[in-house]
Amino acid sequence: MSERAAAEWQTATLTEVRRETPYTSTFRFAVPAWQGHLPGQHLMLRLTAEDGYTAQRHYSIASPPEDSGHIELTLDHVEGGEVSGWFHTVAEPGDEIEVRGPLSGFFAWPGDRPALLIGAGSGVVPLMSMVRHHRAHGLSVPLRLLVSARSPEDLIYAREFGAETTPVFTRSAPQGVPVGRMAAAHVAPLLAAQPEGGWEAYVCGSNAFAEHASRLLVEAGQPVDRIRIERFG
Numbered sequence: 001m002s003e004r005a006a007a008e009w010q011t012a013t014l015t016e017v018r019r020e021t022p023y024t025s026t027f028r029f030a031v032p033a034w035q036g037h038l039p040g041q042h043l044m045l046r047l048t049a050e051d052g053y054t055a056q057r058h059y060s061i062a063s064p065p066e067d068s069g070h071i072e073l074t075l076d077h078v079e080g081g082e083v084s085g086w087f088h089t090v091a092e093p094g095d096e097i098e099v100r101g102p103l104s105g106f107f108a109w110p111g112d113r114p115a116l117l118i119g120a121g122s123g124v125v126p127l128m129s130m131v132r133h134h135r136a137h138g139l140s141v142p143l144r145l146l147v148s149a150r151s152p153e154d155l156i157y158a159r160e161f162g163a164e165t166t167p168v169f170t171r172s173a174p175q176g177v178p179v180g181r182m183a184a185a186h187v188a189p190l191l192a193a194q195p196e197g198g199w200e201a202y203v204c205g206s207n208a209f210a211e212h213a214s215r216l217l218v219e220a221g222q223p224v225d226r227i228r229i230e231r232f233g
C-alpha cells in the first residue's frame with residue numbers, strides 16, 4: 001500500500017445505512033480510489049460544515065479488504081457526540097464526507113496466523129473485518145472471537161456470527177446463558193488448547209475493557225508481546 005495515498009483525503013459517498021442495534025448503525029460508503037486495507041486497520045474521517053468548521057475522528061473499518069471500492073463503518077451513537085450524532089440523526093445516502101487511510105499496521109491481521117479476537121461493544125468492529133476476511137477466503141488458520149455486549153439486543157453483527165464466536169452478556173442474556181463480565185472461564189480454555197504456533201491476541205474496546213481483557217490473557221499464559229490492543233477511549 002502506498003503511504004502517500006494513505007495520507008491523502010478522499011471523498012467517500014454514503015450509499016447505505018443499516019441498523020445493527022438500537023444505538024449502533026453501519027454506514028456503507030463508495031470510495032472509488034480506496035487503495036485497500038488489512039483487516040483491523042482504521043481510518044481518519046473528516047466532516048466539514050458550510051462555514052468551514054471541521055471535525056475529525058478515527059473509525060475502525062468493519063468491511064473486509066475484499067469489498068473493493070467500498071468501506072463500511074459501524075458507529076455507536078454517543079450521547080451528545082458531534083460526529084456520531086451527525087451520522088445517526090442527519091446523514092443520508094448521497095452525502096459526501098472525507099476519509100484518509102488506512103492507518104495503524106500494528107492492529108492489522110493479514111490472515112497468516114491463528115487469531116484470538118476479544119472485543120466489547122463497538123470494539124468488535126475491527127475484529128469483524130478479520131472474521132469476514134477469514135470467511136471470504138475460507139481460511140483454515142484458526143480464528144476465535146470472544147465478544148462482550150450488555151444484552152442480545154446490543155450485540156452488534158449478531159446475525160453474522162457463527163461457530164467461531166462466543167458472546168458474553170453483562171446485563172441480560174437469553175435463557176440458560178449466564179450473565180456476567182468476561183472472565184478467566186472464557187479465556188483460559190482457549191489458551192489451554194493452543195493452535196500450532198500459538199495465538200496472536202487482538203483486544204479492542206474501551207480503556208477499561210482493554211485492561212481487563214489483557215489481564216485475563218496474561219493470567220491465562222498469553223505472552224505479553226503477542227497481545228495487540230486497540231483502545232477506543
Ligand SMILES: Cc1cc2nc3c(=O)[nH]c(=O)nc-3n(C[C@H](O)[C@H](O)[C@H](O)COP(=O)(O)OP(=O)(O)OC[C@H]3O[C@@H](n4cnc5c(N)ncnc54)[C@H](O)[C@@H]3O)c2cc1C
Pocket residue numbers: 042057058059060061074075076077078079080081082083084085122125126230231232233
Ligand atoms: C482507533 C480508533 C478506532 C475507533 N473506532 C470506532 C468505531 O469503529 N466505532 C465507534 O463507534 N467509535 C470508534 N472510535 C471512537 C470515535 O473515534 C469517536 O470517539 C466517537 O465516535 C465519539 O465521537 P463524537 O464526535 O460522536 O463524540 P464527541 O463529540 O467527541 O464526544 C461527546 C461526548 O462523549 C464522550 N465520548 C466520546 N467518545 C465516547 C465513547 N466512545 N464512548 C462514550 N463516551 C464517549 C466525550 O467524552 C464527550 O463527553 C474509535 C476511536 C479510535 C481511537
